[in-house]
Amino acid sequence: MEKKLKKLSRKGMASLVLVLIMMLTMIVPVWAEEMPTPDISQWAIGDLNEGERYGIYPIEWYYDSFRSEISQERLVELLANTANKIEALELNKKVEYKPISFEANGTREDVITRLYNILAQYELSVGGSPVEYMQERGILAGTPNGLDLNKPCTTEQAVIFATRLVHDTYAQLQAGSKGLAWKVGHNGNVIYFLGSIHVGSSEVYPLNQKLKQAFYESDALIVEANLFEQQGGMDYFLQKATYQDGTTLKDNISEETYEKLMELFGKYGLPEDVYNQFKPWSIANDLTVLSMTNSENIQQGSQAASLGIDMYFLSNALLAQKPIVELEGIRYQADLFDGLSAETQEGYLVSIIDSILAPKTDETVDSAKLLDEWLTQWKNGDIEGFTNSYGHSTEGAEEDEFTKMLFGQRDKDMAEKIITILESESKGTYFVVVGAGHLAKDGTVLDQLIEKGYNVEALQ
Numbered sequence: 001m002e003k004k005l006k007k008l009s010r011k012g013m014a015s016l017v018l019v020l021i022m023m024l025t026m027i028v029p030v031w032a033e034e035m036p037t038p039d040i041s042q043w044a045i046g047d048l049n050e051g052e053r054y055g056i057y058p059i060e061w062y063y064d065s066f067r068s069e070i071s072q073e074r075l076v077e078l079l080a081n082t083a084n085k086i087e088a089l090e091l092n093k094k095v096e097y098k099p100i101s102f103e104a105n106g107t108r109e110d111v112i113t114r115l116y117n118i119l120a121q122y123e124l125s126v127g128g129s130p131v132e133y134m135q136e137r138g139i140l141a142g143t144p145n146g147l148d149l150n151k152p153c154t155t156e157q158a159v160i161f162a163t164r165l166v167h168d169t170y171a172q173l174q175a176g177s178k179g180l181a182w183k184v185g186h187n188g189n190v191i192y193f194l195g196s197i198h199v200g201s202s203e204v205y206p207l208n209q210k211l212k213q214a215f216y217e218s219d220a221l222i223v224e225a226n227l228f229e230q231q232g233g234m235d236y237f238l239q240k241a242t243y244q245d246g247t248t249l250k251d252n253i254s255e256e257t258y259e260k261l262m263e264l265f266g267k268y269g270l271p272e273d274v275y276n277q278f279k280p281w282s283i284a285n286d287l288t289v290l291s292m293t294n295s296e297n298i299q300q301g302s303q304a305a306s307l308g309i310d311m312y313f314l315s316n317a318l319l320a321q322k323p324i325v326e327l328e329g330i331r332y333q334a335d336l337f338d339g340l341s342a343e344t345q346e347g348y349l350v351s352i353i354d355s356i357l358a359p360k361t362d363e364t365v366d367s368a369k370l371l372d373e374w375l376t377q378w379k380n381g382d383i384e385g386f387t388n389s390y391g392h393s394t395e396g397a398e399e400d401e402f403t404k405m406l407f408g409q410r411d412k413d414m415a416e417k418i419i420t421i422l423e424s425e426s427k428g429t430y431f432v433v434v435g436a437g438h439l440a441k442d443g444t445v446l447d448q449l450i451e452k453g454y455n456v457e458a459l460q
Contacts, residue, residue, distance in 0.1 A: 036063050
């Protein structure tokens, strides 16, 4: 593996580095389609924000009779995916187990019983009554009219039951992804650091309760850029990302690059005219997630971006009405990319195009496989393994204009802002989520804090 990593091409590395360093602006991509209003209840938003990351149901259900009686087809799918999520815990099964009988009539009690049977087959303390267990654990909360056990269960209710079951079971067992996390305390201030990977998969969720607890006890969430900020940030980004001089993309890149880009657009069914005014770096950002995740279509790429760690905590901060503080912001990051030379911008775009269209060879590490490796290390809290792997993958690129833009002064600026917080007399607790490459590589943010005498400890 080490030998292969050392052979990682500059082309593949560009997208790998970006995934771990930047808050990906492609999460709000040019090609994002307008979605209809989801048919969900206000009370369910918090649970759904958690559950949609588990991969136990498709979010398309939100737009199709979500609050109507669940079909047997949907229920079978939901139960199977929930069972897989519990099976991933690798618990011991009971030697002799007989599931509690159910009528398969789609009532709330029917769904509760079938979900209970998923747990009851394992050596867990679940008692003998599905309804009592689900009530005790807060999975079944009832309605203003009582438990309504004999009433038809809606898709929304079934999804909520399944989500709460998964969340509660992982929490009881102290299971879930540990992340790449650290803690720094000074002058009565506490900062939790979490290294993020900006695209993800449902296998990363749920997160370990320790991470969640650190987040919820914090006074504010600190991120590179708040993608939900609507005070002109996205307008500024779009202005920087597009040509303002009357030229088009075709006028600013080589004919060869343009032809390859049109081939890629054809592969994904992207209209040429949508991107005609956008600069190479912006298009490359939009396409990076497709490269890193081997997505077969735009929808898969969009889902991978929405499963990023940053997006998870940003959405939870909004729901909890927790203050969100930016270390950089969308404007800052737009300026970084727009400051790249025309040559580097085109080279970046070509690297992403090639990583999607060009066949892999033995001389090049499959970036999607390497991303899977990093996600596994993130899930296991393997800081040492990730640091070594990431260090190998970026070896020899320190002098690239692209890499200098991502590291260097950015890390110094971030460290200085963190130090200001640590030295503050206001006394607070903060949860910082930044790209993992800003924390795990020599000379980056945590190293600079250590060099200045701050005590940094891994959060296990």
